[in-house]
Amino acid sequence: MLTDGFHPIPPGRVAAIVTHLRMDRPPAAPPAPELDLRHVPAPDPAWYRDLFTRVGAVDWLWFSRLRMSEAELRAILHDPDVEIRVLERDGRAEGLMELDFRTTGTCELAFFGLAPALQGQGLGRRMMQAALHHGFARGVPEMTVHTCTFDSPVALPFYMRSGFVPVRQEVEVVRDPRADGTLPPDAAPHIPRIG
Known part of the structure; x- marks a missing residue:
């Protein structure tokens, strides 16, 4: 348990506040999704990593799937209870929605986002409509x-506007993915590198 006050982060590490959210019931009578999101069963890990990087690793600091071995990532992506x-746009995947049903009784929206070229066009709201539709479709x-x-x-306020409610927070301290070559040194410039 952390005590009140400041806690040093070792050089070469970064810290984040993680907020966990939950939605206990789907929106009343959700309409059919407006967007046609292509289901990609058992995607190739290299294809997935490319999309994952373009959506979240360059501007932000998404790195978890980039550190996994190909076998670890393939096991997740090819699991029948994980839906990608x-x-x-123009035949190229530019938005990612990953629904994880591996835990009984829940659907985790594991990854969700748009590549920069599609941001700011209202597509996120429509993708979320599809996520809720497909997530709750399994009952x-x-x-x-x-x-x-x-x-x-904008992610946390967006999830809350979509109907998710914050239920807990954690502090995560990890090895800086820019220091070990997982991400380029200039990724996520809004998060300082120390050490």
Whole structure:
């Protein structure tokens, strides 16, 4: 348990505040999704990593899937209880929605976002409509999502406007992915590198 006050972060590490959110019931009579998101069963890990990087690793500090071995990532992506859907523009995936049903009784919106070229066009709201539709379609009683200070500052308010409610917070301290080559040194310039 952390005590009140300041706590030093070792050089070469970064810290984030993680907020976990939950939605206990789908929005009343959710309409069919407006966006046609292509379901990608059992995607190739290299294809997934490319999309993951473009959506979250360059401007933000998404790195978890980039540190996994190909076998670890393939095991997740090929699990029948993990559903990958993408928003495409000109034949290229530019939006990522990953629904994880591996925990009984819940659907985790594990990853959700748009590449920079599609941001600011209202597509996120429509993607969220699709996420809620597909997430609750399997009859689970809740959906969860988490975000952190490594993510876009609009993510947490967006999830709350979408109907998710914050339920707990954690502090995460990790090896800086820019220091070990997981991400380029200039990724997420709003998060300072120390050491």
